[in-house]
Amino acid sequence: MRKSFMQSLQIGFMAAASIAILPSMSVAGTYDLTVDRVIIDTGDFQKEGIGYNGKSPGPVLRFKEGEDVTINVTNNLDESTSIHWHGLILPFQMDGVPKISFPGIEPGENFTYKFPIIQSGTYWFHSHSGFQEPDGAYGSIVIEPEKRDPFRFDKDYVVQFTDTHPHSGKRIFRNLKMSADYYNRQQQTLGDFFSDVRKNGLKATIDDRMAWGDMRMMKTDIEDVQGFTPLINGKGPEQNWTGLFEPKERIRLRLVNSSAMTYFDVCIPGLKMTVVAADGNNVQPVTVDELRLGVAETYDVIVRPMDDKAYTIFGASMGRTAYARATLAPREGMVAEIPEMTKAPLLTMADMGMDHGNMAGMDHSNMKGMDHSSMKGMDHSNMKGMDHSNMKGMEQEKDSFYANGSGLVPTAANGGKFLSYADLKAQKPLYEDREATREIELRLTGNMERYIWSINGVKYEDADPIVLQYGERVRFKFVNETMMTHPMHLHGMWSILDVGAGKWDPAKHTISVAPGTTVYSETEVDAPGQWAFHCHLSFHMDAGMFRKIFVEGGPKSASLNPSEQGVLQ
Amino acid sequence: MIILKKSLLAAALTFSVLTPVVGHSAETSNIYYGVQIEEFEYRYGEGGEKLFAFDGDAFIGTDELKLRWEGSSELDLTVNRFESLSNQLALQTPISDFWDIKGGVRYTSPEGPDRWYAAVGLSGLAPQWIEVDTHLFLSEKGKLSADIDIEYEILLTNYLTLTPSANIDAAFSSDREIGVGSGINRVEAGLRLSYDVWDRILSPYVGVVYERKFGQTANYVEEEGERADIWYAVIGAKLMF
Numbered sequence: 001m002r003k004s005f006m007q008s009l010q011i012g013f014m015a016a017a018s019i020a021i022l023p024s025m026s027v028a029g030t031y032d033l034t035v036d037r038v039i040i041d042t043g044d045f046q047k048e049g050i051g052y053n054g055k056s057p058g059p060v061l062r063f064k065e066g067e068d069v070t071i072n073v074t075n076n077l078d079e080s081t082s083i084h085w086h087g088l089i090l091p092f093q094m095d096g097v098p099k100i101s102f103p104g105i106e107p108g109e110n111f112t113y114k115f116p117i118i119q120s121g122t123y124w125f126h127s128h129s130g131f132q133e134p135d136g137a138y139g140s141i142v143i144e145p146e147k148r149d150p151f152r153f154d155k156d157y158v159v160q161f162t163d164t165h166p167h168s169g170k171r172i173f174r175n176l177k178m179s180a181d182y183y184n185r186q187q188q189t190l191g192d193f194f195s196d197v198r199k200n201g202l203k204a205t206i207d208d209r210m211a212w213g214d215m216r217m218m219k220t221d222i223e224d225v226q227g228f229t230p231l232i233n234g235k236g237p238e239q240n241w242t243g244l245f246e247p248k249e250r251i252r253l254r255l256v257n258s259s260a261m262t263y264f265d266v267c268i269p270g271l272k273m274t275v276v277a278a279d280g281n282n283v284q285p286v287t288v289d290e291l292r293l294g295v296a297e298t299y300d301v302i303v304r305p306m307d308d309k310a311y312t313i314f315g316a317s318m319g320r321t322a323y324a325r326a327t328l329a330p331r332e333g334m335v336a337e338i339p340e341m342t343k344a345p346l347l348t349m350a351d352m353g354m355d356h357g358n359m360a361g362m363d364h365s366n367m368k369g370m371d372h373s374s375m376k377g378m379d380h381s382n383m384k385g386m387d388h389s390n391m392k393g394m395e396q397e398k399d400s401f402y403a404n405g406s407g408l409v410p411t412a413a414n415g416g417k418f419l420s421y422a423d424l425k426a427q428k429p430l431y432e433d434r435e436a437t438r439e440i441e442l443r444l445t446g447n448m449e450r451y452i453w454s455i456n457g458v459k460y461e462d463a464d465p466i467v468l469q470y471g472e473r474v475r476f477k478f479v480n481e482t483m484m485t486h487p488m489h490l491h492g493m494w495s496i497l498d499v500g501a502g503k504w505d506p507a508k509h510t511i512s513v514a515p516g517t518t519v520y521s522e523t524e525v526d527a528p529g530q531w532a533f534h535c536h537l538s539f540h541m542d543a544g545m546f547r548k549i550f551v552e553g554g555p556k557s558a559s560l561n562p563s564e565q566g567v568l569q
Numbered sequence: 570m571i572i573l574k575k576s577l578l579a580a581a582l583t584f585s586v587l588t589p590v591v592g593h594s595a596e597t598s599n600i601y602y603g604v605q606i607e608e609f610e611y612r613y614g615e616g617g618e619k620l621f622a623f624d625g626d627a628f629i630g631t632d633e634l635k636l637r638w639e640g641s642s643e644l645d646l647t648v649n650r651f652e653s654l655s656n657q658l659a660l661q662t663p664i665s666d667f668w669d670i671k672g673g674v675r676y677t678s679p680e681g682p683d684r685w686y687a688a689v690g691l692s693g694l695a696p697q698w699i700e701v702d703t704h705l706f707l708s709e710k711g712k713l714s715a716d717i718d719i720e721y722e723i724l725l726t727n728y729l730t731l732t733p734s735a736n737i738d739a740a741f742s743s744d745r746e747i748g749v750g751s752g753i754n755r756v757e758a759g760l761r762l763s764y765d766v767w768d769r770i771l772s773p774y775v776g777v778v779y780e781r782k783f784g785q786t787a788n789y790v791e792e793e794g795e796r797a798d799i800w801y802a803v804i805g806a807k808l809m810f
Contacts, residue, residue, distance in 0.1 A: 174601055174602070175769075177603070177632075185727040185728070186727065187724055188724070189724040189725060189727060190724060191725075213698055214696045214697065216696065447666055449667060450632060450663070459632075461599060
């Protein structure tokens with residue numbers, strides 16, 4: 001370890017490169033990042049935010065697998081900062097989480113990150129301090145593999161989604177604490193009531209409203225924070241980021257969702273997308289029309305436009321309150337049609353964990369379950385509202401990663417194939433498949449009205465760390481008891497998502513858990529030290545849906561005694 | 570002059586209690602605050618009465634414990650005197666998913682004698698989204714009284730809201746000095762139509778308010794030559810920041 005640090009230091013001096021792509025022969029690179037106050041212009045509004053090297057999003061850091069990187073970070077803010085390398089496998093002291101990996105970087109100070117790059121693919125980085133990430137402190141990472149990837153492409157673009165909000169993260173959080181529906185402008189109105197009465201009858205509509213009113217929950221509670229402008233590579237829908245291509249070229253799009261709170265349903269009308277990697281790791285190619293890009297996830301897709309025309313990259317937010325738009329075109333200035341967003345989804349009783357059919361017969365009781373809940377009239381409007389195409393979609397490709405009868409099940413705008421987690425199979429498993437040594441249940445919990453988010457009913461500030469043993473393989477059981485979708489991110493170690501494919505289960509860094517579902521992931525505990533584990537929705541994380549993971553044992557040099565935790569605290 | 574004196578007193582009372590907490594907030598990040606003014610309005614009565622009415626609260630604290638100031642007043646603009654003026658400071662803590670209890674002190678200082686009260690309260694969200702805020706008061710004279718506020722928001726659109734509300738005051742024994750009779754002594758029902766013009770920070774509204782006094786309280790009021798029941802047209806703004 002120390003030797004490689006020295007090497008990288010020496011070579012770093014010689015190279016003296018700032019954010020440059022180093023010659024492929026280099027084994028070490030030095031990169032400089034400054035953390036700055038910047039102005040972000042979305043086309044709809046301008047705001048002061050935080051960026052790297054003078055802009056937000058920050059630069060694309062291009063590393064090479066096998067490289068020892070040295071990253072000098074200078075904090076030009078008047079507050080403490082940090083950078084977390086999202087998805088990178090590295091020594092925990094380099095992971096960049098204040099109070100867990102290191103103390104943080106004080107105003108005016110420098111911190112030098114040094115670690116070896118032992119993976120390839122698409123990742124991103126962001127601040128892990130305060131509300132700097134929702135304020136714009138993020139950039140992307142592209143790591144070139146040692147050997148070539150098992151798919152062909154001629155061009156390569158990062159497509160980084162963000163949800164830039166006119167309010168500062170601090171203000172958003174305080175507003176949510178004051179009034180949890182502060183930003184929800186999609187609530188059901190009196191007009192919706194009358195149109196439901198027309199569709200479903202008075203009694204069914206009243207029953208439906210009473211059932212939800214009794215729980216004091218809202219069907220429209222899909223996006224906590226609305227009023228943002230979605231950006232792609234820092235450009236708003238009107239500013240239209242454009243990637244150029246020659247017809248018949250294969251283009252690799254590295255989709256990254258660096259949003260604070262927003263999931264995007266991404267499609268490129270007229271083009272099929274072949275998914276070749278998820279969260280940096282190659283997967284067996286699967287061709288889809290649309291995919292849901294969860295917060296903090298990355299997907300690499302290959303598209304091949306055959307014609308000399310423009311195509312729109314379209315990302316409707318999951319709650320359909322806004323859309324991101326960019327363009328792939330043969331020449332600058334060409335544009336394609338911007339599609340209409342499909343109808344906003346509504347949560348159902350199934351998303352509230354109220355569908356009893358959900359527990360057992362996931363596979364056989366789909367129709368029955370739906371009829372059943374319709375009979376009960378719990379969510380009549382929604383059942384009626386599910387038109388035939390939707391029903392058909394569910395029959396054809398039911399997605400076991402959504403509750404049975406969920407209102408959130410995505411369907412492709414063109415009626416085609418929508419990517420499911422179940423489609424993800426590792427191209428080359430990272431680990432040998434083996435039985436997990438134990439299971440840890442993590443109930444994802446919260447109180448929407450108070451905007452408190454927690455794990456097993458306990459907020460981070462009141463929780464003990466989760467202690468893992470080096471060398472074990474832990475099976476995490478996520479039980480989502482809330483009505484929101486939570487992208488759960490484990491630092492430092494892979495989360496092997498159980499899609500039922502055994503050794504081909506894909507390794508991810510972020511696992512999206514839909515409401516009313518139970519999802520399993522397994523982790524080979526191969527990284528000593530202490531790590532963060534949290535919901536990646538910024539304001540859920542800050543409200544307490546967060547745990548510290550402590551890995552006991554393992555190689556001495558990297559490990560940390562439990563008694564030393566207090567020091568780092 | 571009277572107004573100045575009263576508001577200074579209220580401000581001083583609030584400030585002295587809040588100061589230590591604010592000092593603490595600089596070091597921790599889990600302390601929140603907020604201000605919500607539900608009523609800030611001009612009332613024009615059916616008999617030409619002109620009033621300024623205010624009802625609001627401010628809090629600072631954590632998820633577990635908040636300090637909350639609640640204030641309300643009615644200022645008769647024709648004679649420039651407070652028909653009612655109340656300030657309350659209480660500590661508030663959750664007891665269930667949707668309900669909080671609170672305990673503290675309340676000071677009423679309208680025209681006429683002032684009163685101190687010990688106050689306990691329950692506030693929260695009842696099923697079907699009904700906001701409830703209720704208190705029990707024990708005055709320095711040993712008199713027990715209670716109030717309850719109920720409010721419901723009907724979304725005509727996501728920006729245009731119709732809010733029916735009701736406040737009921739009751740006393741378990743009369744306190745003649747301050748014009749309070751026993752039993753339910755005052756009911757105020759309101760219907761306000763508001764529009765969010767600036768986030769939820771500023772929502773101007775128009776509405777109607779019906780106020781009726783009962784029993785001995787009504788008698789006391791009528792003795793002073795005022796009406797025991799009255800309709801008002803109101804115009805004002807909700808504020809939240």
